[in-house]
Amino acid sequence: MGRGDGSGRLVSPADADDTGSGILHVDMDAFYAAVEVLHDPSLRGLPLIIGAPDGRSVVSSASYEARRYGVRSAMPVAQAIRLCPTARIVRPDFSRYRAVSTKVMDIFGEITPLVEQLSVDEAFLDVTGARRLWGRPREIGALVRRRIADEVGITCSVGIAATKHVAKIASTLAKPDGMLVVAASDTVDFLAPRPVRAMWGVGPKAAETLESRGIRLIGDIRSADPSVLERAVGGALAARLRELAAGRDPRSVQTQRIEKSIGHEETFERDVRDRDHLHSELLRLSDRVAARLRAAGWESGAVSIKIRFADFSTLTRSQTLAEPTSVGQRIGEVARSLFDDIARNDPVRLVGVRAERLHPAGGALGLWDEDEDWRRVEGALDQARSKFGTTMITRARHLESGHGRAGGLA
DNA sequence: TCTGGGGTCCTCGGGCAC
């Protein structure tokens, strides 16, 4: 979901060069606020803040009218109200957003089967194979915008490029209600003058670190000394940023997404010091996590907890389970025991429980799987012995056992 | 001003196995 105020909108002309650009990034404009306007048309044109009006909540989304006052997502609601006292505050209704999101994703699915949903309000579409049916990428982008406006009643912004990274940047620049096409041959020139913060994966911390070393623009990343870049942001991110800055992004549009963890966390209205209260909250969150695990047919191989104290310092603790589980009581026991091991009695503002290392219920991973693998290996060896004789196979086993757990092939 | 909730991924250090 975009977080700007929509003042930098760009729209490519109808004959923009889209040669080699088959990836669309489609992002709904101020999605939660737009859905609330659909639900209650009297809100149209008003500054809207989506967020709980009480307690310690933050802004989930804001209409462009509210953004003009400096209201931004993730800002405390209390601060947003101070900036824009006339704004209407609307409590978020995620079931409503999911319902509208389904309609939008259905439209995408009718245009191409290669849809990667990133969140409730944005997706990548690979349209390289859809041209014969729907025309050039820029025509497909226009079609997407038209259909969402006509059939759903909200606006979106579209970025069209050769890679996901560039398409994503393009859609942000096109906001709101715009479309920006970047020809594959223009990729590097398009990226070079943009701030490093525009890159996917560069947040406030990384941007600050890079800027302190004189690396302010994406073009600076290309010319920067690799060792300087590595020291600044670490080897993995440095390598990735260099590739992205050069316009290379091999990631394809992924239609399948496998969840790796399921968790819940909650911030208390007031900080809590009472251990019994915290224990019962951990159990309650564990039950919710377990219910979602069972609904999805998953079991969890590890449990982690998150404790945020009143001073905002945050601890996480995790534990691998001897037996995978989707039972709330079991997850709750582990969560409680992890919590009890923390020797700190300060007031707590947030507790969270997360189930990790998910796999299908019934033991698709773990010891059973290792045994199955081993049986397969033995079976293959038996076959090989009968084919090649024992000596050669024994030699192969010897070599196999000679390399360590981490040693690779001998 | 005072920082939500749902996630993913990366880094680093310690333990451990070979």
Add this chain to the structure above:
DNA sequence: TCTGGTGCCCGAGGACCC
């Protein structure tokens, strides 16, 4: 039998995304 090197796994913390 002991030891150092190597590299994986795990746990913790943090940055980042929407």
